[in-house]
Amino acid sequence: MLSVNRHLIIALITGTIILMSLLHLALNTINPTAHSIQSSANFSIQRFFLIDAENNLQLSDMYNAPFTSNLKQKTPWRISPQSYWLKYALSNSSPATTELIMHFDNAMLDTLFVYQVASNNTLIKQRALGWKNQQLSLLNRSISNFKFELAAFSSNDIYIRIQTQGIAKTPINIYKPEHFQEYVRSVHLIWGGFIGIICMMALYNLVIYSGLKEPIYLVYILYLASVLTMTSIVQGFAHYLFPTSVIALLRPNIISINYLTLAFALLFAVYFLNLKGLNNKYYKRCLMIFYSIISLSALSILLNENQSAPLFFITMFGTYVLCFWLLYSSYRTNRQWSKLYIISWIPLLLGGAVQSMELTDVIPYTFLTRHFFSLCILLEITLMAMALTERLRQQKERANFNASHDLETGLPNYHALETALQTRLSRQENFSLCLIKVTGFNQLSPYLSSHQSQLILNALIACIATQTALHSHFLWITEKHLAGQKIARVKDNVFAILLSEYKQTNTIIDQLHPLHQSMKEMFKDSPNSMLLRTHIGFYRVNNAHQNASDIVKKTSQAIAAAVLEGRDINAFDNHQHLSLDIAKDFQQALQENKLELYHQPQIALERNTVHGSEALLRWKHPSKGYIPAQILVDLAENTGLINQLTLWVITRACQDISALIAQGYNQHQVSVNISASDIADSDFLENLKSILERYPIPKHLLTLELTESVMIHDYQHLQQVMNGLSEMKIDVSIDDYGTGYSSLTHLLQLPFNELKIDRLFIQALDGNKRNLDIVKTTIDMAKILNLRVVAEGIETQEVIDILKDCGCEIVQGYFYAKPQPFSEYLHWLHQITAAQKPV
Structure with missing residues (x-):
């Protein structure tokens, strides 16, 4: 108990240090967007938008185009192939020319054209951005930005043309260079932590999988890989992870990758909750759904992103409902290790909700809301890893229990008995081992069903348990003081109990007599067990230099003699532990080929x-x-x-x-x-x-x-x-x-x-x-x-x-x-x- 408390204190201290470090990190990186010039008194910004449904408008068409002010209406972002023209009217009231950087926070954009135009409609600077432009620097591909200068006491217009198959909404912030570098450092810090944590978890679980060969660990690794790929493309750091040719393959198929992530999440739930073992019917149905999602992933390759996205969201909703139902069913069965996995869905749902509300302008865009989903994913996969660890721990406990307990009755088995004997020998205790053998099973079993045999077995165990629980001289075989732990099942029809020290053999027989009489009465009262009979053999242990196997062997000899000679209770006798007549007759039968x-x-x-x-x-x-x-x-x-x-x-x-x-x-x-x-x-x-x-x-x-x-x-x-x-x-x-x-x-x-x-x-x-x-x-x-x-x-x-x-x-x-x-x-x-x- 002291060891457990010490470990708990160490765990709490370690957890506190980690949480304080994360809090310090959050305070330093919580919202670098607060440093954008939107909050500066020297600059004024007016925002406008225009929808180009036909995708045929050029920059020259924008000078007199009917833009709509963002003060009157928010930009109606949609998942469609139409183009969006944004106009930022900037004024610099300071007496110095200022270098600025405009950041476009959407790494999914196919094409993004930026034009800086003077007040007389003269083009000052232009740039083509978007993931398809492979001529950009690594930084500009992952964090799209446009550098420009705004002269003192001047006004310029920035025209932005956005066209993409996917989500077009693009939060835009304008920074001074030093503040933009702070933003880049904060983003890189989050990206590095995200990549590092996922890679470490993947490698750790790969080691576990190589040892245990359990498919759930491989499924978890595939889920991590799909989450990393999906998030890296959405956030933009895929350019740091994959070659340009790979990104050109992955980006147009982002919906396919989302499908794969969804499929692996479902498959993980199926394996984690052990559906194959618990309910083969549900397991097969979930596998059918898994393969259906994989098929949809392949189908989405042939469709445009704006066509496949609605179907994906419907599939995601249905899959989440299925997973929740599986989790609920598992929770009802009191699977202790499933609780952490159930909790792991909370950050995923919370992150998805915040992301959706930010995309639909229900909550404002900030650095935190932008990266909240990524942070929630980290928390989710961490909880999933903890759930896997807890599952492994309980499986190990169950394996240890199965190794030391009889599978049919749940009683300690021969190995547990040996351990108990060796423990008492190491303490130099004096005690007696008693074996209880039931004879007549072979003659009776052909006339009994499995259910009837089980009822007799359960009644016998209950009878022994009742008698051993009534008296303190019956010792515990296992350390846990649970019902039935004073009995061990050595063989099909042989059980073991321990008695505290008694110096006289007759005293031990007197102590065992009520137990034997109770079993005898039980068999007499049952019509299915009238042919059964019990014999008890015991051996007194008063020498710590013996070993457990010798003790069991001598007790077995005592009970063998009891069966041969028809005794109810028999003590091991060093001088006459076997019937000499039987031994002589057996040797003669062997020699005479009888x-x-x-x-x-x-x-x-x-x-x-x-x-x-x-x-x-x-x-x-x-x-x-x-x-x-x-x-x-x-x-x-x-x-x-x-x-x-x-x-x-x-x-x-x-x-x-x-x-x-x-x-x-x-x-x-x-x-x-x-x-x-x-x-x-x-x-x-x-x-x-x-x-x-x-x-x-x-x-x-x-x-x-x-x-x-x-x-x-x-x-x-x-x-x-x-x-x-x-x-x-x-x-x-x-x-x-x-x-x-x-x-x-x-x-x-x-x-x-x-x-x-x-x-x-x-x-x-x-x-x-x-x-x-x-x-x-x-x-x-x-x-x-x-x-x-x-x-x-x-x-x-x-x-x-x-x-x-x-x-x-x-x-x-x-x-x-x-x-x-x-x-x-x-x-x-x-x-x-x-x-x-x-x-």
Whole structure:
């Protein structure tokens, strides 16, 4: 809290310094037009105008032409191809000849002719100005001006002929040379700041885009570029930025550039508000409008400016209304990072209003009103950049939350649990880790819909949350004291809680008993969950030299023993943490080849045919029935049998592949799981080669699945093993992608062939927007890396349709078939083939 306050104070001080600097700048440059001779007592000026609708009047026609005084009527400026003749009658009552500079504040004029005529209608001086005159100096092209002298006690007339396709209104001021130089310096200061700020923002966002590859940053850069181009042409400093040939191309197409600015503003809103993710229908409609504006931009090239301008203003109004509606819809969804973006529209609208009122003479022309729109644009793009930064910050927070929380329930996940354990270990605290496992899900899930399963899950979490909230001896897993933060979800059906220190095991069991009883009553009262049962295993931590993974491992052993031995609550026992009888029986079953491989089909979605199968280990204990596969793996890990078990599984898988080939299934792939212990085994590759020599099958038909947790072990050794497997032409898959430690670096550097998305992201995919985004992004990334994508846990047709739309290639799950013994799987396969029909 102290750190946050300190940073806030620094930010406020910095902001105050910047605001004081801007205020000082404004006071020095607020209105250099105040120094024009209009306010001098030595000069008198009378202004007149005449409209030349036919564009055929010459200077000689002006001497006796019926000019209208500006005192009677203001000049009726319009966007039309007609010419405007202005007459300035000047008198110098001072005793000295005075050098003056007449400034024409409209850089958009096509042609501008200025004539200085004596009182006897003798032409003294003339000059051709306007952007089309490429013979002018750089200053005169960007800031049109006419230098002349007015003799002492004399009167001259200045005739000005203006003709342009666009906005003809031209504010005119007359300065003494020193005051005109002040004006030029002020304008250059504003232009330099405008260009510098936009270029810095563009470069900064280009760096961000090169790192994140998010299109919104590229759209923002394009918007900045179009704003800079548009403003530079309107204000005149385009001559400093672009070659003459480029300006000759850009200036006649200023309406096209305005259309592009409008199009990029709309596209920025679409990406910023994430319409593609929130509402695909609105996203497609906005894209259609975007392409329509681009088409109008192209069409305006073929039209004159006075023809295309009215259509542009109508389009701009409609686009702004659409953007306001999108902003309003976003604000209603409480998107915190959209507030700054909504505020960014205020200066844009304010600047546009002031500019329009100045053009229509509602407010007088001053240096501030002339450049107010540019200053408002700077404020707008600054607020847009701040909104982008806030959006990035909240996306980072959300990414961190997703990395440390279960996506389905919002509870802290395994990584958050490990962090909490490590934090308490660093504080040398004594505590107990408890794992709660729900059994019976596999038997019950075929009879439940996704909605029913979710209701059971929510009820279970609510039950645990209620019990842990009632007692202070249940510790917080995360630092934020929010509802549910005393529970972590470790796996599908395994949850974790922490208990404060208790010296006696029986005391801990007594404390956990009400929680277990509450869950038991909940399942008893629900007709959909009567087959479910909960077991709690715990481990007392009283040694700060342990690590988090060891604590979780020992607690997992405690709960595995509880499941095997039918206990409700079980403590980890260093001397008897596994059932010796079970361990002995398992070792004997492995030696006597009494284990089984079940096969679950994997379906190629595009053809809707069988791609292959995943081989899953099964063992039926003589008295305890089928032992869960995870318990078998844990048992093998803890008894040193894991490498022997893996080789048995691979051997049996090769036998099954040989049988499949003999039955005519020459391209049927079989996937098997291997563990970190197998990768760490220095003889693994040699043993694998020996098995493959005994079974001369096409090696690409065997796929080895590695869980993401393998990544956190010896990476260099893993890379060597992976390269060896690649040389042997064996496919390697990342199993349960999204729940472990893999990174894009691993995917890029290691020769993986397949990526398997974990069932946590697939289940309830049709009702979970966040899961859908993750799955779609994962599939897109896999395609870029040329990896096959397998999605597991498919239970409904709706999920299959979504995965098809996302481009997923292979799926597996109970929707097609449960894991079944190889003989039954062959029979199922024959039925599919014999019927010559897709799955």
